[in-house]
Amino acid sequence: MTRVPTPRLPTVSDVASAAGVSRQTVSNVLNSPAVxxxxxxxxxxxAIADLGYRPHASARRLRTRKSSTIGIRLDPVQNGIxxxxxxxxxHAVTEQADAxxxxxxxxxxxxxxxxxxxxxxxxxxxxVDGFVLTSTSFDDPRTEWLIEAGADFVTFGRPxxxxxxxxxxxRWVDVDGRAGVASATRQLLDGGARRVAFLGWPAxxxxxxxxxxxxxxxxxxxxxxxxxxxxxxxxAVEDSVALAAARVQELLxxxxxxxxxxxxxxxLALGASTVLGPATRVVGYDDTPVAAALGFSSVQxxxxxxxxxxxxxxxxxxxxxxxxxxxxAGPGPADRxxxxxxxxxxx
Amino acid sequence: MTRVPTPRLPTVSDVASAAGVSRQTVSNVLNSPAVxxxxxxxxxxxAIADLGYRPHASARRLRTRKSSTIGIRLDPVQNGIxxxxxxxxxHAVTEQADAxxxxxxxxxxxxxxxxxxxxxxxxxxxxVDGFVLTSTSFDDPRTEWLIEAGADFVTFGRPxxxxxxxxxxxRWVDVDGRAGVASATRQLLDGGARRVAFLGWPAxxxxxxxxxxxxxxxxxxxxxxxxxxxxxxxxAVEDSVALAAARVQELLxxxxxxxxxxxxxxxLALGASTVLGPATRVVGYDDTPVAAALGFSSVQxxxxxxxxxxxxxxxxxxxxxxxxxxxxAGPGPADRxxxxxxxxxxx
Numbered sequence: 001m002t003r004v005p006t007p008r009l010p011t012v013s014d015v016a017s018a019a020g021v022s023r024q025t026v027s028n029v030l031n032s033p034a035v036x037x038x039x040x041x042x043x044x045x046x047a048i049a050d051l052g053y054r055p056h057a058s059a060r061r062l063r064t065r066k067s068s069t070i071g072i073r074l075d076p077v078q079n080g081i082x083x084x085x086x087x088x089x090x091h092a093v094t095e096q097a098d099a100x101x102x103x104x105x106x107x108x109x110x111x112x113x114x115x116x117x118x119x120x121x122x123x124x125x126x127x128v129d130g131f132v133l134t135s136t137s138f139d140d141p142r143t144e145w146l147i148e149a150g151a152d153f154v155t156f157g158r159p160x161x162x163x164x165x166x167x168x169x170x171r172w173v174d175v176d177g178r179a180g181v182a183s184a185t186r187q188l189l190d191g192g193a194r195r196v197a198f199l200g201w202p203a204x205x206x207x208x209x210x211x212x213x214x215x216x217x218x219x220x221x222x223x224x225x226x227x228x229x230x231x232x233x234x235x236a237v238e239d240s241v242a243l244a245a246a247r248v249q250e251l252l253x254x255x256x257x258x259x260x261x262x263x264x265x266x267x268l269a270l271g272a273s274t275v276l277g278p279a280t281r282v283v284g285y286d287d288t289p290v291a292a293a294l295g296f297s298s299v300q301x302x303x304x305x306x307x308x309x310x311x312x313x314x315x316x317x318x319x320x321x322x323x324x325x326x327x328x329a330g331p332g333p334a335d336r337x338x339x340x341x342x343x344x345x346x347x
Numbered sequence: 348m349t350r351v352p353t354p355r356l357p358t359v360s361d362v363a364s365a366a367g368v369s370r371q372t373v374s375n376v377l378n379s380p381a382v383x384x385x386x387x388x389x390x391x392x393x394a395i396a397d398l399g400y401r402p403h404a405s406a407r408r409l410r411t412r413k414s415s416t417i418g419i420r421l422d423p424v425q426n427g428i429x430x431x432x433x434x435x436x437x438h439a440v441t442e443q444a445d446a447x448x449x450x451x452x453x454x455x456x457x458x459x460x461x462x463x464x465x466x467x468x469x470x471x472x473x474x475v476d477g478f479v480l481t482s483t484s485f486d487d488p489r490t491e492w493l494i495e496a497g498a499d500f501v502t503f504g505r506p507x508x509x510x511x512x513x514x515x516x517x518r519w520v521d522v523d524g525r526a527g528v529a530s531a532t533r534q535l536l537d538g539g540a541r542r543v544a545f546l547g548w549p550a551x552x553x554x555x556x557x558x559x560x561x562x563x564x565x566x567x568x569x570x571x572x573x574x575x576x577x578x579x580x581x582x583a584v585e586d587s588v589a590l591a592a593a594r595v596q597e598l599l600x601x602x603x604x605x606x607x608x609x610x611x612x613x614x615l616a617l618g619a620s621t622v623l624g625p626a627t628r629v630v631g632y633d634d635t636p637v638a639a640a641l642g643f644s645s646v647q648x649x650x651x652x653x654x655x656x657x658x659x660x661x662x663x664x665x666x667x668x669x670x671x672x673x674x675x676a677g678p679g680p681a682d683r684x685x686x687x688x689x690x691x692x693x694x
Contacts (some may be wrong), residue, residue, distance in 0.1 A: 069452075074437070074438055074441045074442075074451075084431065084434075087431075087434045090421070090453075091421055091455075094421045094453045094454075094455050095421075095455045098454060098455050103452055103453070103454065103474070104421075104452070104453040105416075105450055105451070105452055105453075106437075106441045106450070106451040106452075106453060107441070107445060107450065108438075108441050108442045108445050127450070241640040267640070270640055270641075289637075290636075290637055290640070293588040293614070293617055293618075293637070294617075294621075
């Protein structure tokens with residue numbers, strides 16, 4: 001595509017001379033066919049077909065200043081089991097955007113600074129109308145930059161800064177991991193488990209801390225364990241099958257009784273399940289293909305709903321931050337963010 | 348993005364009046380700055396910055412008739428373990444395309460007919476310069492359509508029709524699954540295994556039949572087993588963990604001795620490994636995160652190389668089908684297709 005000169009494509013002028021009409025008439029046939037006499041229109045349409053003339057999308061975009069394109073970063077490939085969830089989100093967004101007449105443009109970035117450079121490049125080129133961001137972090141510099149630039153965006157993942165949750169300029173969709181893990185823990189307690197452990201990540205990851213709080217909510221309310229006993233069952237390792245297996249083995253070696261383990265990811269759940277016998281229930285998070293294949297339970301994010309809510313906020317929602325969906329009557333934070341409930345798939 | 352009228356963006360005329368120059372001078376500053384006097388250029392550049400004028404990518408594209416964009420279909424989410432390989436290919440292509448100044452536009456399609464409708468739409472809009480296709484099949488109607496339309500494309504996956512392998516109009520990159528499986532099987536035989544089984548898919552899938560042939564090549568050459576004994580070890584099920592486990596269990600129940608199993612996918616390998624003891628070696632295909640997590644061996648496709656070769660053929664290769672890389676001296680099929688060797692990751 002780079003070296004061979006492109007053969008000249010037919011233009012409106014070519015169509016006009018072939019049909020023996022003015023360029024304005026060709027333009028009318030393309031844009032307001034009703035104003036053109038049928039026989040003239042027939043001649044122009046035949047010339048368009050004969051010459052293979054294509055009204056150029058870039059020209060249309062130049063008129064409308066709209067690209068009908070949404071930019072999404074393709075995250076680096078993760079070697080863990082859980083990376084699949086963002087790929088499934090991308091699938092859902094692409095399919096639903098397609099159905100709404102929007103396309104997805106992918107870009108890559110080595111880090112937040114690099115991603116901001118991509119924002120600038122894509123916005124400068126009017127290549128995209130807005131962005132969908134994933135993998136939000138504490139004090140995310142990307143969302144700050146986009147707000148500053150006045151760009152349209154929605155994040156899958158809530159802002160993790162202290163006062164940002166209701167920032168009207170930051171529209172977001174997220175899944176309530178705290179509620180999901182609490183519900184899974186509560187169901188285990190209701191089923192007769194007493195000592196339910198939590199295997200999560202080290203503190204300071206927004207999503208991980210949130211899931212841990214869910215476990216603690218349910219255990220505090222529904223188990224007879226004292227805080228010190230809960231601390232003993234509150235485990236943290238990096239997201240690795242081997243580290244998870246080692247940590248659970250360490251607990252068992254110390255003689256600690258565990259009736260069930262709720263995990264912050266399927267990767268951790270896989271590690272735990274290689275050490276625990278079939279009598280100890282393991283619940284993962286994200287319901288990846290591995291959970292289904294190996295038969296352990298898992299908290300499932302409603303990714304189709306997340307995709308629908310993300311596109312809804314981006315394309316229909318409250319864009320000027322005045323608190324209401326543009327064009328509708330009532331104000332409301334539902335026009336700026338959505339926190340969706342996950343469900344547990346029991347196996 | 349749909350309801351609020353876009354505020355009018357600054358135009359070349361706005362820049363021209365703010366800088367007190369003609370529109371042609373603004374155009375010169377943008378396109379041939381060397382011809383403009385430095386002080387005038389400074390005034391125009393200041394006006395561009397003050398007004399936030401952005402030379403529009405669509406306008407550039409209209410001039411060049413190039414989108415610098417490659418279309419790729421995002422395959423439907425697969426529930427198996429092995430779908431991840433296409434996502435990893437997409438990652439590799441996106442990163443490498445980005446480094447070459449090309450963007451990836453995603454589309455979805457419910458089937459070949461739907462995908463052809465997408466081709467037409469994207470080509471009519473000049474939205475893409477070409478396509479990268481995955482998941483090729485026997486007598487693929489998509490490639491026939493693209494050849495007929497004169498569109499640029501490269502497939503990851505060889506054409507599986509009988510006479511199409513050397514069709515100069517069909518550029519392709521593929522991984523030599525037959526050689527990869529043969530090599531893995533040979534290494535198992537060299538390591539002392541005698542009765543190596545093959546667990547693949549039912550006949551008539553191009554890639555699956557190819558992998559099965561690799562196993563048979565190696566067993567015929569390197570094992571002492573008679574053809575009838577090989578047939579007993581040649582297993583076929585759909586790509587499912589449960590079906591794979593059941594089929595291997597059936598073999599064991601029939602009293603058939605198996606020293607090792609080479610599989611057409613990690614999904615099948617996962618199923619086999621749940622039934623077989625640690626003494627029986629299992630080799631999967633695609634080296635997915637599951638293989639690494641559970642510790643079984645797997646044949647690994649060189650996806651970074653596949654991505655590089657795909658983009659090389661699409662962007663630099665032989666596009667007119669005359670048998671040589673455009674602009675270079677010697678002809679050769681290497682300018683039209685590449686068959687890359689996989690390696691086995693032993694665990």
